Amino acid sequence: GAVVSQHPSRVICKSGTSVKIECRSLDFQATTMFWYRQFPKQSLMLMATSNEGSKATYEQGVEKDKFLINHASLTLSTLTVTSAHPEDSSFYICSARDLAGDSYEQYFGPGTRLTVT
Amino acid sequence: GQNIDQPTEMTATEGAIVQINCTYQTSGFNGLFWYQQHAGEAPTFLSYNVLDGLEEKGRFSSFLSRSKGYSYLLLKELQMKDSASYLCAVRDSNYQLIWGAGTKLIIKP
Numbered sequence: 001g002a003v004v005s006q007h008p009s010r011v012i013c014k015s016g017t018s019v020k021i022e023c024r025s026l027d028f029q030a031t032t033m034f035w036y037r038q039f040p041k042q043s044l045m046l047m048a049t050s051n052e053g054s055k056a057t058y059e060q061g062v063e064k065d066k067f068l069i070n071h072a073s074l075t076l077s078t079l080t081v082t083s084a085h086p087e088d089s090s091f092y093i094c095s096a097r098d099l100a101g102d103s104y105e106q107y108f109g110p111g112t113r114l115t116v117t
Numbered sequence: 118g119q120n121i122d123q124p125t126e127m128t129a130t131e132g133a134i135v136q137i138n139c140t141y142q143t144s145g146f147n148g149l150f151w152y153q154q155h156a157g158e159a160p161t162f163l164s165y166n167v168l169d170g171l172e173e174k175g176r177f178s179s180f181l182s183r184s185k186g187y188s189y190l191l192l193k194e195l196q197m198k199d200s201a202s203y204l205c206a207v208r209d210s211n212y213q214l215i216w217g218a219g220t221k222l223i224i225k226p
Contacts, residue, residue: 034214043204043218044160093159106214108159 002028004096006109013084013116020080021112023094029074030096034106035067038091050077084116119143121217123205128223129195137190137203137220145210151179151190152204154219160204163190192222200224 003026013019023033031052036044048069050056056069068080077096081088091113095106120142129135141149148167152160166172166181166188178191190203205217 043216046214046216049213091157105162105165108161111157111159113157 002026002096002098002107004094004107004109006092006094006112008112009110010113011115013114015085015116016083018080018082019084019114020078021092021094021114023077023079023096023109025075025096025098025107028096028098028107030077030098031074032097033071033077034095034097035069035077035079036093036095038093038111044093047079081114084114086116089114089116119209119215121205121207121215123203123217123220125218126221126223128225129192131195131197131224131226133195134191134193135195135222137192137205137222139188139190139205139217141186141188141205141207141215141217143207143209143215146183147208147210147212149179149181149188150206150208150214151177151188152206154202154204156201163203195224197224197226 005024007022033050035047037047038044046059047062048056048058050069050071052071052074058064066082071077091111093111095108123139150165151163153163154160164179166179171180176193181188202219202221204219206214208214
């Protein structure tokens with residue numbers, strides 16, 4: 001099956017610094033990638049939809065200047081959390097839709113646990 | 118507004134059968150998904166329903182009734198490894214996935 005990787009899997013950073021998370025589709029091309037955030041014991045919350053070569057579409061309440069998304073190629077999207085604060089500590093998950101495969105399925109990365117101290 | 122409802126938590130016994138229900142109200146419908154998520158891990162795809170009826174895949178089955186805005190996930194021959202959260206998600210008219218809060222399933226020996 002299709003594989004999506006994320007790097008890093010876990011990161012601890014100090015308040016005020018920036019963190020970049022990479023999401024890669026390893027064996028397929030993804031025109032669309034999605035970034036989710038999940039707080040403990042809560043469901044996934046879609047942050048933004050990223051389309052290759054164009055600007056990301058952010059969900060209501062998500063600050064686009066704080067969560068920078070770049071989808072420069074069909075296999076890579078990055079999420080940069082700028083000036084991170086403790087309340088940004090969360091589980092960040094990306095998913096990708098296969099360009100050539102079944103249109104209904106999204107493949108999820110393993111997630112990145114961000115802790116801001 | 119858009120809404121997905123599923124029970125917060127369920128408990129079942131190893132070897133038994135459990136049914137997890139999901140009701141939805143969304144702006145449009147383009148399919149319903151069930152995902153399994155173990156603690157600290159990303160969700161993994163279980164099933165997809167777009168037409169009414171039952172889809173069977175091994176020990177897992179998923180049912181959909183579009184007229185009732187209702188789906189269920191049926192797990193048979195429960196194993197301890199099935200202890201996880203089960204997420205119901207509906208794709209709306211904009212092909213956006215709307216997620217339920219998840220049902221935490223606890224399996225007891």
